Amino acid sequence: MFLALDVGGANIKASVFKADDAFALRSAKLHYPLWIRGVDGLPKAIEQAVALLGCDLKGASGVALTMTAELSDVFRDKKEGVDKVLRKAEEALGSFKVVTNDGSLLDPDEAVDRYMDVAAANWWCVGWLASLFERDCLVVDVGSTTTTITPVVEGKVAAKGLNDVEKMALGEIVYVGALRTPISSVASIVPVNGLWCRTSSEYFANVGDVNLVLGLLREEEYDVATPDGRGKSVEECHERLSRVVCGDRNMLRPLQTRLVARFVYEKVVEKVCEGVLQVLSRLASEGRYPEVGFAAGLGDFIALDAVERAGLRGVLLRDLLGRDNSIALTSASLALYLAYKTGVDVGRWISSLR
Amino acid sequence: MFLALDVGGANIKASVFKADDAFALRSAKLHYPLWIRGVDGLPKAIEQAVALLGCDLKGASGVALTMTAELSDVFRDKKEGVDKVLRKAEEALGSFKVVTNDGSLLDPDEAVDRYMDVAAANWWCVGWLASLFERDCLVVDVGSTTTTITPVVEGKVAAKGLNDVEKMALGEIVYVGALRTPISSVASIVPVNGLWCRTSSEYFANVGDVNLVLGLLREEEYDVATPDGRGKSVEECHERLSRVVCGDRNMLRPLQTRLVARFVYEKVVEKVCEGVLQVLSRLASEGRYPEVGFAAGLGDFIALDAVERAGLRGVLLRDLLGRDNSIALTSASLALYLAYKTGVDVGRWISSLR
Known part of the structure; x- marks a missing residue:
């Protein structure tokens, strides 16, 4: 079970990819306007988003995160935004990987150092997923x-x-x-x-x-x-x-x-x-x-x-992946990518969808 | 047989509606850039456009004309444009009717007097024709x-x-x-x-x-x-x-x-x-x-x-009237309107097309 989150400024998207007996991808979206609700509520909101998926963090073989929330004007700049979002996410998720704009997966500390590589990098896995189709x-x-x-x-x-x-x-x-x-x-x-x-x-x-x-x-x-x-x-x-x-x-x-x-x-x-x-x-x-x-x-x-x-x-894409996964494509593709990097044959599952 | 012409600044459209044994509508278009070829060539061009229809003026029960050519900058103003176009058209067509922007049919002399009512009035019959469909x-x-x-x-x-x-x-x-x-x-x-x-x-x-x-x-x-x-x-x-x-x-x-x-x-x-x-x-x-x-x-x-x-x-409309009549809709609808005003049951023909 691979879990992924995309923490945006207005919404948190969460996806889980199960690759046990059968493959299954599920996603959910939680409206969380950061500039109204504040940074301190983020850990609870992330937990809520995960709960929407009906799955338990402890059972996850891996967790990954991406974000666009660092653009929010509650942060002075992207450096502060990336740092705060990752620290708050750690409170909710424990350890996880952060995807960069070239598909690398970093630990949070490294991600804070390379904040420009992880800021708004939620598109990379979307492109990667599409490449499996075409x-x-x-x-x-x-x-x-x-x-x-x-x-x-x-x-x-x-x-x-x-x-x-x-x-x-x-x-x-x-x-x-x-x-x-x-x-x-x-x-x-x-x-x-x-x-x-x-x-x-x-x-x-x-x-x-x-x-x-x-x-x-x-x-x-x-x-x-x-x-x-x-x-x-x-x-x-x-x-x-x-x-x-x-x-x-x-x-x-x-x-x-x-x-x-x-x-x-x-x-x-x-x-x-x-x-x-x-x-x-x-x-x-x-x-x-x-x-x-x-x-x-x-x-x-x-x-x-x-x-x-x-x-x-x-x-x-909703015809291939379902409406929810198409809506939360950034987190859905990240969950799949995490599974792929862990050795799961994601390509085989994709082929079965076409 | 009813003949109609729309003399534009760049094109002359001509249509003939035959309402004898069977109804038949036919149209043709002649490229005639007035500002290049000049007003004096207009009578010959009108004859050519009629010839494209393969029908003889002498057999026509009625002829009608509309225009947008008066906008051309070869004319000082619309008054001059309407006057010159109608006089040139008379050389080619003899007597004919000119349609106004409320569907009246005028003789050329009257049309010259009421030049603002006949200038660019080629849309009225198009609307009238559409009203027969919907x-x-x-x-x-x-x-x-x-x-x-x-x-x-x-x-x-x-x-x-x-x-x-x-x-x-x-x-x-x-x-x-x-x-x-x-x-x-x-x-x-x-x-x-x-x-x-x-x-x-x-x-x-x-x-x-x-x-x-x-x-x-x-x-x-x-x-x-x-x-x-x-x-x-x-x-x-x-x-x-x-x-x-x-x-x-x-x-x-x-x-x-x-x-x-x-x-x-x-x-x-x-x-x-x-x-x-x-x-x-x-x-x-x-x-x-x-x-x-x-x-x-x-x-x-x-x-x-x-x-x-x-x-x-x-x-x-090409699916109902054919591509040529749809292209020359201004003259085609005028030919039909002229027939209608002369007592032909155009509505019956239209019904048969739907």
Whole structure:
């Protein structure tokens, strides 16, 4: 039994891979907004995330961890973030390995020293896992908050950016997701009453509201706080969207906010597609052209639209690994990688899924 | 036999509707760039367009005309444009009717007086024709140069803009098409070598090159002049696209210009979709929501993508009327309207097509 965790700024993802009599991969996600709940609650939250998997830490042959939480502004810098997250994780997990941006597995002390190699390195195993399915491909993982695009060339992870800043510049990270993205960050204008209406930069509504109004996500999948603290019914999402143009539920019909939602959804897909095309354009300059685009994450439907518009053959990873593992792909792939490094024939299991 | 013509600035479309023993609608398109070939060649060009239909003017029970050519800068203003086009058309056609932006049919002299009612009124019959298929719908006609979006509400043409300027503001005209649109008018940056590369504003390449490179149009459908005067092979389209980033065929691989083409195609669809959403947002403010979007024109595949992204059920008019009539929808619908006004049961024919 191999356990892996991805400690993000807003969510903790946990996965377990059982490789005893039969192979089985299971994942869970816990909403834990670090900047609200604080660093001190992290050990308990990690324990909770593990508990969601219904498995006992003591039975684990190995535990591994990755993170993106070090970006949170509760930390002064990444050095402090990596250090604090790892120390808190030790309280909950005891000993574990930390994955780097080239697939090395470090002990926590070493990881603290090499903090730039482990900060936001949660994409590496995702690329490695994809390489077991296709020697040349792209993985587009649209989470609640951000999108990560990881290319695989000739069976090797071929991302060029090795940290967040490089990736943000190269299109390997697009800061847009399926839930927490504020409307004004993707659309400065929206169509209302036959005109192009400006959007407020207040956090009145988010892409989660858009996806619920369009029927692309279910209420229980909207597992983060709403912008106004109210509920997650389609009616309440509609009300939040009406406020984005400084209106309210009495000024706009649901028919109207649905069109606003359509427009914003298109802008989200467009942003992800731009990242995909930028990454592909680098590969094309080297004469490479992956034909498959794996779509993963809570917003895998967005990823699928984006890769298909970019001309790739889209494959939903949820169809191969299940929805939960696709949502928690960063921890799921890390659990598999840990098993692989321990000698488990993960490739055989992957082959059985295709 | 009813004959109709749409005299545009770049193309002349001609259609004939035979309503004798059996109903039959046929259309043809002639590339005639008015600003190059001049006004004096217009009578001959109109005759040529009619000849393409293989029918004789003398046998016609009625002839009707519409135009957008008055926008051409060979004319000082629309008044002069309407006057000159109609006078030249008289040389070729003798007597005919001119359709207005509310579906009236005028004699040429009256049309000259009411030039603002007949200028660019070629969309009205398109809306009327669509209303015979669906009481509530939108028609999106993507031509070689421009896109016209015409809403139909409760069986009536429900466009709000009555002239080009109003339509450009309301989203009922989007100045983007399947062939002649310059790349820089839709994309100021494109993805090359992993970077966002600026585009030259020279007319080095157009959306026709994009559609050929992507296999969305065939060489013979690229029936306008190429930007560099060279041929229309995929290789030559690739070369033109490489020049848009100030490169050439030696600096960029076809793999790379194909990605540029993908990106530009997305921008084209996006612009059309924005027009559709703007028009829908006006209807939504009145509590109206058409569910069907008819896609027509040479770029009907662009129109289909746009209406589906806007949440409508897309229907290709080529599947109902044939590709040629869908391309020349403005003249085809005018021929049908003329027949209808003369007492022909056009509705019965339309019913047989559904």
